[in-house]
Amino acid sequence: MSTTIPPVPSSLPDKPSAQTSWRRKLNKLVQPLVLLAPAGLWLLVLLVLPTLLIFELSLIPGFRLGQPADGYGIGNYLEIFRPGNPYLQVIGRSLFFAVGSTLLTLLLGFPVAYWIAVMAPARWRNLLLVGFVLPLWTSSLLRAYAWITILRPTGLLNSILGAIGIPGQDWLNRSPAVFIGMAYSFLPYMVLILYASLEKLDKRLLEAASDLGANPRQAFWKVTVPQTLPGIAAGGLLVFIASLGDFVVPELLGGASSMTISRFIFNQFLGATRNWGLGSSLSMILIFAVSVSIALLIKYGDRDAV
């Protein structure tokens, strides 16, 4: 076999001519440019520049399309934070929904993730996990819509309640409907991240705890929870961010009483009010809130799990 190899290959790398070394240097410069410039330019033009642009717009009080601008100022932000205006309430409600659904998904998701990662037979774990997050593949719009069918006055829930003699209510267009919808939308994310964290849990520590006389409850709070705290933080912040910016669930299930920040922004641009300056400053506040959460996540969270 070795005889088929030509004895002296013409371009051995240990004798680089001046031309090839020059070419290699050029390659070193051109390669990163070729690989990174197209995507970088795309992101620059269609993400970074637009974000800077709405930052600029947020500094033009009361900017409306086609009307002369009044010059720069922080009037939009002052307007948002003026106590008499409804905007603070909108922001507060968004935070309320986001915090509430984060806690709800944590409460509902932890036992599921724990059961799959720790208690279920090892060979079923992957299948069980995939089965749980499968609904994420379907349209989020349709998953919210499904709850309309269930929760509306003539919906399934009231039919069931009526059959056992409990008078029906209008469950839609109220906060509980938003919490149900958000928990339903984001529970799979929470379970996915908690699972990644719980799977790494050293079960010998639990045994050690029980050998040393801890009851299961103590072992859970003193061993399992501290060990999975980074995962809890990561999952919590992910759900928090997703529900803070969510539009579909509060819009479809929340009704007029559940005006959130993303619905409000939507109305400023595509709805009746059309105050682009105000909408831009609310968008900047939303981006700021999300950035703070991400900074917290990077500082305290489990980076492997994200």
Added chain:
Amino acid sequence: MNDSIELSHSVLLVEEDPVPQPSKAKPQFSWQMLFSVLMYGFMYFPILVLAFYSFNASRFSANWGGFSLRWYSSLLNDGRILSALGDSLTVALVAVVISAVLGTMMAVGLAKFRFPGKGLYRGVSYLPLIIPDIAIAVATLVFLVSVAIPLSIWTITAAHIVFCLAYIAVVVSTRLSGLNPFLEEAALDLGASPIQAFLKVLLPELMPAVLSGCLLAFVLSMDDLLIASFTAGGGANTLPMEIFSRVRTGVKPDINALSVILILASGVLAFASEYIRFKSTQRKLQG
């Protein structure tokens, strides 16, 4: 029912095992299991409800009017839905193909090279995953209006490429970090040109990740309501926009039928994605 099968399996296993292993989880009946079963029910119940009512002959889903396929046939004759589906598929396919190229190149470039500003570049590449859709949508609209680009199906596509390429890059990066970095170097040392080394050595290794990234990006593009609504203008109408404008005013039985079709389609995509992942982990184990 599954649980009893699991139980009998593990009982067999434990009996065959000479050394008793108390720490190995036996699927005992526990409140966690009961709760998990309930949560699986919670995840699938709404989908089943949609499917159930899509076969209801009655327009009012409160009462059962008998089995019927009328909503499916009315769906197939619904020109608006079909053209919206066409728009959505056009946007998603074009955006995914372009993003696959750009996103893969970006992931490879970020893995291979050090340069000033790399941290910033990487940070920007994560932004589409982090910034809420509504903010991206608003920003893109403001930008397009300020540079006077008329809104159309192609502005939706351009905006979708932003998040599609970011997701594909993340998936590909994960795979890249698990690869043997010397393979490509070996190819270069053996006389392959950088392009040959990339196409013949690196790309085949990355293909499973590129494909599953594409599937994810496709699903996200087909699912997007906000960015499409803001960048569509009057000319284009994607499927989520059409669905949204209809369900806003209440329950529509033909949307139930559409849901079932879309859920089945996404089930196929999910299966494809899991299959790709399964195959690639198998290859990793063998290699």
